Amino acid sequence: MKVALGVSGGIAAYKAAEIVRLLQDRGIRVQVIMTRAAQEFVRPLTFAALSGEKVITDLFGTEAEQPNIDSAVEHIAVAQSIDALVVVPATADVLAKFAQGVANDFLTTLYLATTAPVVMAPAMNVNMWNHEATQSNLHTLRDRGVRIVEPGDGYLACGMTGPGRLAENEAIVAAVFGSSGRIPGPGWRDDIDHCWAYAGKNRSCPVSDQSFQRTHGLCAG
Numbered sequence: 001m002k003v004a005l006g007v008s009g010g011i012a013a014y015k016a017a018e019i020v021r022l023l024q025d026r027g028i029r030v031q032v033i034m035t036r037a038a039q040e041f042v043r044p045l046t047f048a049a050l051s052g053e054k055v056i057t058d059l060f061g062t063e064a065e066q067p068n069i070d071s072a073v074e075h076i077a078v079a080q081s082i083d084a085l086v087v088v089p090a091t092a093d094v095l096a097k098f099a100q101g102v103a104n105d106f107l108t109t110l111y112l113a114t115t116a117p118v119v120m121a122p123a124m125n126v127n128m129w130n131h132e133a134t135q136s137n138l139h140t141l142r143d144r145g146v147r148i149v150e151p152g153d154g155y156l157a158c159g160m161t162g163p164g165r166l167a168e169n170e171a172i173v174a175a176v177f178g179s180s181g182r183i184p185g186p187g188w189r190d191d192i193d194h195c196w197a198y199a200g201k202n203r204s205c206p207v208s209d210q211s212f213q214r215t216h217g218l219c220a221g
């Protein structure tokens with residue numbers, strides 16, 4: 001199995017290094033993609049050494065590399081080869097781009113090009129988190145089936161206190177696997193995950209998608 005780990009430009013970017021190891025411990029290959037801003041916080045070399053793979057830092061390849069057909073379609077090749085995309089940390093900026101379908105770097109282009117499940121672990125200043133624009137983007141993404149790993153509440157690097165701390169690594173990795181303990185296929189949604197849990201307890205299902213319920217024999221009636 002292969003997971004793409006997108007690292008965007010927040011102060012918590014260094015914490016993504018531990019996610020590489022946790023995923024590898026589960027036998028997963030990790031392809032790291034860093035935004036330009038992320039490279040201001042952590043060097044790609046750190047992730048290359050940890051993952052044992054080339055780190056993707058640019059949609060158009062680096063100056064050191066001669067463009068060829070492989071690099072030209074790399075975003076599509078990665079999009080088709082991954083079982084999940086997880087973004088740690090997810091900046092307010094990357095949340096906004098994913099929500100709006102902006103595709104102006106490798107990570108945002110990959111998001112549009114992949115049908116794999118997507119997990120995002122946001123981390124930011126409390127006012128950025130609480131801002132109506134961010135909350136609206138989160139709503140759009142959740143609605144679309146992106147799993148948001150809620151940030152914790154506490155003391156933030158900016159000196160303020162409140163929600164915005166990157167969730168614990170174990171919670172992020174658990175979100176990649178879902179409650180089923182396996183990486184779910186395309187079309188995976190949070191409420192579907194809940195539905196499995198409810199179905200297991202033989203309770204009524206909160207999922208309104210009737211066709212999904214019928215296909216999976218869940219929550220009859």
Ligand SMILES: Cc1cc2nc3c(=O)[nH]c(=O)nc-3n(C[C@H](O)[C@H](O)[C@H](O)COP(=O)(O)O)c2cc1C
Nearest residue numbers: 008009010011012035037038091092093094123124
């Ligand atoms: C020191 C510093 C720390 C930052 N920390 C965060 C952060 O934790 N979360 C966030 O959303 N943005 C943070 N930013 C702002 C982002 O780096 C900025 O929005 C950038 O454009 C994000 O680009 P990206 O989403 O392509 O990685 C920080 C900026 C600076 C200069």
